[in-house]
Amino acid sequence: MKIKSQRDFWSGLMFVVVGVVFAVGATNYSMGSSARPGPGYFPLILSVLMAILGGIVLFKALTIESEGGDPIGHFAWRPLLVIVAAIAVFGAALPRLGLVVTVPILIVMTSLAGDEFKWKGVLATAVVLTVGSWAIFVLGLKLIIPMWPWFVA
Amino acid sequence: MDLLGNLALGFGVAFTFTNLLYAFFGCVLGTLIGVLPGLGPVATIAMLLPSIYSLDATPALIMLAGIYYGAQYGGSTTAILINVPGESSSVVTAIDGYQMARQGRAGAALAAAGLGSFFAGCVGTIIIAAFAPPLTELAFKFGPQEYFSLMVLGLIGAVVLASGSLIKAISMIILGLLLAQINTDVISGTARYSFDVPELTDGIGFVVIAMGVFGFGEIIANLGMPAEHREVFTKSVKGLWPTKQDFQQAWPAVLRGTALGSVLGVLPGGGALLASFAAYTVEKKVAGSSGRFGKGDIRGVAGPESANNAGAQTSFIPMLTLGIPPNAVMALMVGAMTIKGIQPGPQVMTSNPQLFWGLIASMWVGNAMLVILNLPLIGIWIKLLTVPYRFLFPAITLFCCIGVYTLNNNTFDVYMTAAFAVVGYLFYKLSCEPAPLLLGFILGPMMEENLRRALLLSRGDWSTFLVRPLSAGLLIAAALMIVIVLLPSIKNKRQEAFQEE
Numbered sequence: 001m002k003i004k005s006q007r008d009f010w011s012g013l014m015f016v017v018v019g020v021v022f023a024v025g026a027t028n029y030s031m032g033s034s035a036r037p038g039p040g041y042f043p044l045i046l047s048v049l050m051a052i053l054g055g056i057v058l059f060k061a062l063t064i065e066s067e068g069g070d071p072i073g074h075f076a077w078r079p080l081l082v083i084v085a086a087i088a089v090f091g092a093a094l095p096r097l098g099l100v101v102t103v104p105i106l107i108v109m110t111s112l113a114g115d116e117f118k119w120k121g122v123l124a125t126a127v128v129l130t131v132g133s134w135a136i137f138v139l140g141l142k143l144i145i146p147m148w149p150w151f152v153a
Numbered sequence: 154m155d156l157l158g159n160l161a162l163g164f165g166v167a168f169t170f171t172n173l174l175y176a177f178f179g180c181v182l183g184t185l186i187g188v189l190p191g192l193g194p195v196a197t198i199a200m201l202l203p204s205i206y207s208l209d210a211t212p213a214l215i216m217l218a219g220i221y222y223g224a225q226y227g228g229s230t231t232a233i234l235i236n237v238p239g240e241s242s243s244v245v246t247a248i249d250g251y252q253m254a255r256q257g258r259a260g261a262a263l264a265a266a267g268l269g270s271f272f273a274g275c276v277g278t279i280i281i282a283a284f285a286p287p288l289t290e291l292a293f294k295f296g297p298q299e300y301f302s303l304m305v306l307g308l309i310g311a312v313v314l315a316s317g318s319l320i321k322a323i324s325m326i327i328l329g330l331l332l333a334q335i336n337t338d339v340i341s342g343t344a345r346y347s348f349d350v351p352e353l354t355d356g357i358g359f360v361v362i363a364m365g366v367f368g369f370g371e372i373i374a375n376l377g378m379p380a381e382h383r384e385v386f387t388k389s390v391k392g393l394w395p396t397k398q399d400f401q402q403a404w405p406a407v408l409r410g411t412a413l414g415s416v417l418g419v420l421p422g423g424g425a426l427l428a429s430f431a432a433y434t435v436e437k438k439v440a441g442s443s444g445r446f447g448k449g450d451i452r453g454v455a456g457p458e459s460a461n462n463a464g465a466q467t468s469f470i471p472m473l474t475l476g477i478p479p480n481a482v483m484a485l486m487v488g489a490m491t492i493k494g495i496q497p498g499p500q501v502m503t504s505n506p507q508l509f510w511g512l513i514a515s516m517w518v519g520n521a522m523l524v525i526l527n528l529p530l531i532g533i534w535i536k537l538l539t540v541p542y543r544f545l546f547p548a549i550t551l552f553c554c555i556g557v558y559t560l561n562n563n564t565f566d567v568y569m570t571a572a573f574a575v576v577g578y579l580f581y582k583l584s585c586e587p588a589p590l591l592l593g594f595i596l597g598p599m600m601e602e603n604l605r606r607a608l609l610l611s612r613g614d615w616s617t618f619l620v621r622p623l624s625a626g627l628l629i630a631a632a633l634m635i636v637i638v639l640l641p642s643i644k645n646k647r648q649e650a651f652q653e654e
Contacts, residue, residue, distance in 0.1 A: 008321070011583040015324045022331050025346050029338075035613030039338035039345055042601040046331050053324040060320075072582050076377025080578055083373050083550065084571045090554045091567030103551060110547040113376050125544055129551055141204045143559045 005070040008061035015054025022047035082113035098148040099138070103130040159510050160282055166511030167518050172212050176519045179216035183223020184526055188231050188534045192549055194224040195591075196368035198485045199360045200556040202492065210493035211508045215515040217489055221482050222274065222465045222516065226523045229266040229458050230534050233259060242426045242461040245433040249446060249453030261395040262454050265403045267528050269459035273411040274520030277466025280415050281473070281513050285502065288474040292499035297606040298618050302627035304600045307477050309631040310420055312589050313638050322589050325580075329593025330600065332357060339598075340605065352565040359488055359594055360560055363481070365570040366587045368553045370577020372546050395451070403455040406436055410456035414463030419470050420479065428464030429457035466516060473509065474499055477596070481588045484595040 003009045026047055032038025086109035093102045107126040111117055137143045166172060186192045198217050205213035228243035233250035246266065253262040295303070312322035335346040336356035347353040395403065413435060414428035436456040437446050446453050469486075471479045476497035478484035490497045495505060502509045527534070557570045580587050611617035619625045 007583050008318070011321060011324075011585050014579075014583070015328065018328060018331065022334070022346070029343055029345060030341070033613060034608055034615065037605045037608055039341045039343040042604060043331065043334045043345065046327055046334065050324065050327045050331060053320060053327065057318075057320055057324065074377075075582065076373060076578075079373045079376035080575065083369060083376075084574055086550065087369065087554060087571040087574065088568060091558070091564040091571070094558060094567075095564060106551055106554065107547045110550045111543065113373075114543045114546065116543055121544065122547075125547055129548055133551060133555060137204075137555055137559065142207055143203065144562065145555070145559060 003061060003069070004064060005061045005066040006072050007070045008057055008066070010072065012054050012056075012058030012061055015057060016051050017054075019047045019049075019051030019054055023051065079113040083110060086110045086113075095146055096150055098146040098150075098152075099134060100130060100147055101149055103133060155286070156282060159286075159506075160514060162506060163282075163510030163512075163514030164518075166211065166507050167215070167514035171209075172215055172511065172515060173518065175208075175212040175216040176219050176515045177522055179219020180223040180519050180522045180526060182216075183220040183225075184227035184230075184523065184534065185537070186220070187224035187227020187229075188537055189227075189540075189545060192545070193367065193371075194221050195363055195481050195485065196371070196549075196553065197224075198482060198489075199363040199368065200552050202360050202485070202489060203556055203559040205489055205492060210490070210495055210505070211511050213493060214486065214489060214508065214512050215519075217486060218469070218512060218516060219519045221486075222462060222519060223523055223526075225458075225462045225465050226267065226270055226527050227534065229270070229454075230263065230527065230531065231538065233262045233266065233454070234535065235538060242429045242465075243458070245429050245457045246454055248433075249448075249450050252447070252449035253451065253454065256449050258449065261399050261451065263531060264395050264528060265399065265407075265451050265455040266458040267524055269403065269407040269410065269455045270462040271520050271524045272407055273414060273459040273463035274466055274523075275517060276411050277415055277418070277463045278513060278517040278520070280467055281470055281516070282510075284470060285474050285509075285513070288470065289499040289502050292475050294623070295499075296621070296624075297603040297610065298621050298624040299627065301600060301603040301607055302618055302624040302631075303475065303477060304596050304603070306627045306631040306634075307471070307479065308589070308592060308596065309634055311479065311592050313634045318584075319635075319638060321585055325585055325587070325589040326593040329590035329595075330597040332362070332590075333594045333597025334601075336598065339602065352563070356598075357569060358560060358566060359484070359591065361557060361566050361569045362573055362594060363485065363591060364553050364557055365573025366577035366580065366590070367481075368549065369570065369574030370581055370587070372549060373574065373578045374581045375542070376546065399451050403451050406452040406456040407459045409435060409439070410459030411463045414460030415467045417460070418464035418467030418479075426461070426464075428460040432456040432460035462520075469513075469516075472497065473501065473512075476501075478592065481591045484591055487595060 022043060026040045026044040029040030029043070030038035031040045031044065034041075086106055089109060090102055090106045093105060097105075104123075104126040107129055108122055111122045111125070134147070138145055138147065167176070182197065183194065186194065186197045197220055201217065201220070205217070208216075225242060229246050229250065231237055232243040232247035233254050236247050236251035250262045250266065253259060308326050309323075312319060312326060333356070335353055337344045337347075337354050344354045410428075410432040413432050417428040417431060433453060433456060436450075436452045440446065440450070440452060468479050468483055471477050472483040472486055476487065476499070478487050487497045490501075495501060495508070553570070554567060557566050558564065560566060577587060580590075607617055608615070617624075618628060
């Protein structure tokens with residue numbers, strides 16, 4: 001069997017898998033009866049619907065011809081990995097290192113995701129944004145965000 | 154007259170110094186993000202949600218509303234000057250607006266967009282003020298059956314009118330509803346799908362999803378595309394005032410656009426985007442062979458721009474009166490109200506009249522501010538367009554990160570957002586639209602509660618949804634919508650309408 005639409009094939013598969021996983025999960029909770037629906041009642045209905053719809057998408061992807069096979073195309077691995085890593089590092093670093101250290105780390109890391117990387121511009125952005133986010137979030141909005149690394153404060 | 158009294162109350166609230174200040178702040182910010190391509194109102198409002206903890210409910214909502222309709226103004230500037238829609242709802246504006254700019258008539262195009270939007274905004278505000286009270290009355294008659302059916306209609310409507318594959322969009326709604334099931338069941342207190350992770354028993358924050366999918370997902374997608382060469386018409390913006398002939402051509406288009414936008418905005422899933430597409434199609438039809446569409450026709454700018462602003466305004470109606478968000482931005486507004494301890498729904502008008510009418514009046518004030526911000530001060534915004542994306546995306550990433558962290562002062566949310574960034578990029582790659590997912594996610598808990606309550610009341614009889622006339626009507630409307638869209642002739646038209654670029 002030939003896949004006629006790559007995008008639909010994979011999205012259909014995704015919907016089916018999610019539906020099945022949630023349906024299996026729903027069996028752990030009490031179904032109740034329709035007069036007294038339990039916590040598993042609504043999720044089960046939804047997940048079965050999800051799996052059915054996913055199945056239809058999958059079926060259409062295998063039967064209906066689409067232009068050029070509707071390929072997914074290249075994954076932008078570098079931006080994807082760099083941005084996700086930068087967010088995770090931000091989460092890990094902020095409570096320990098504070099805003100003053102974390103913001104420059106984040107800016108340098110995310111800038112690596114772009115096509116151009118020039119130290120001068122990146123460092124200038126880092127300085128401006130560190131001061132700016134302090135002014136907006138801490139000074140202006142009075143949010144409680146750790147400012148300095150644990151060994152300084 | 155009631156309407157006048159209510160509006161007077163509203164203007165009294167809107168004209169206090171704080172509220173004017175926040176309306177202004179919202180409008181500036183809205184214009185800013187509207188002008189900048191790659192950052193939409195959904196991500197911005199999500200980003201700002203933590204900050205409203207320190208504000209009162211009224212200024213907070215006034216500011217968030219300002220961001221939404223401000224973005225409609227700002228988006229047109231970018232569309233006209235660099236042929237890149239700053240906002241999804243100005244996609245069609247780019248077609249003729251950019252051509253006008255190339256012919257040295259950027260000023261006239263900007264003025265038509267700005268003045269048309271202002272007119273539409275005024276009309277939209279009056280429509281909200283006039284229609285909200287009767288709709289609220291109606292909503293008080295709703296039982297759980299009606300609410301459930303209304304949400305079904307709302308969710309179905311949201312995808313029927315959207316572009317792309319219908320079945321995938323419905324699947325995305327259900328995916329959103331399922332994600333909303335990760336929580337603690339309100340009735341029995343059972344933790345569901347939490348895998349013993351304590352943070353998950355409270356459910357996933359919708360800000361986390363909105364930011365991950367809309368904010369980060371889009372950044373990654375943008376970076377994945379080859380850098381485009383942008384041609385910015387900075388010097389040719391002069392002669393802001395349109396000629397007499399421009400006026401004559403533009404004003405009927407503005408009227409048509411406003412009417413169309415006001416109607417489409419109220420419909421679930423409508424709002425600004427659909428309104429602008431529909432208005433462009435209508436203008437083309439009306440003009441017939443006399444039109445120079447695609448080559449710089451002022452009607453192709455005035456019509457859609459009025460429509461998207463009118464749509465942006467009237468999409469507040471279902472949110473304010475029924476508590477049901479018709480699009481992703483309104484879903485965030487519902488979230489903002491909940492953060493401030495206001496249960497969205499028909500009771501808002503009676504329990505918080507200051508907030509309700511103040512917000513409506515502030516929309517008119519905001520529209521007036523926007524005209525001033527966008528026409529005489531256009532030069533400032535044009536300068537912004539020359540800022541390269543490599544300076545913008547680190548800033549956007551940073552603000553999103555800080556926003557997520559400060560929501561609960563919790564790093565778990567930050568990690569979850571990173572996960573949803575991957576999911577968001579995956580959706581983009583698989584052409585699954587994320588907006589229906591967010592709507593489903595917001596409505597999920599409400600839907601389950603009303604379904605279970607309705608079933609309890611009817612002793613497990615599902616026919617209760619069809620026996621009650623109001624509920625049956627809503628469900629039939631939902632079914633009809635699907636049937637109509639699936640009719641072959643409409644199906645082709647629908648595809649055509651969204652492919653015209």
